[in-house]
Amino acid sequence: MPSHKTFRIKKKLAKKMRQNRPIPHWIRMRTDNTIRYNAEAQALAPYQARVLSWNK
Incomplete structure (x- = not known):
């Protein structure tokens, strides 16, 4: 998981x-x-991976 997240993604997670x-x-x-x-x-790991892929 990247340590640099946007605030928007951090709020969603x-x-x-x-x-x-x-x-x-x-x-x-x-x-x-x-x-x-x-x-x-739900299992958060798959969701988290999907959300963090938006950051790229």
Whole structure:
């Protein structure tokens, strides 16, 4: 990963890192366990490689 990132790319990666977390336990209790996991959580490595390729 290049150490020199544009601010725009850095913001985009930071947002994805915030989104990539498990759902809180209280949400599982509130929805009666119908939502069990974060469907939008993803492996960040492929995404990160794709975003960093924009920098070239």
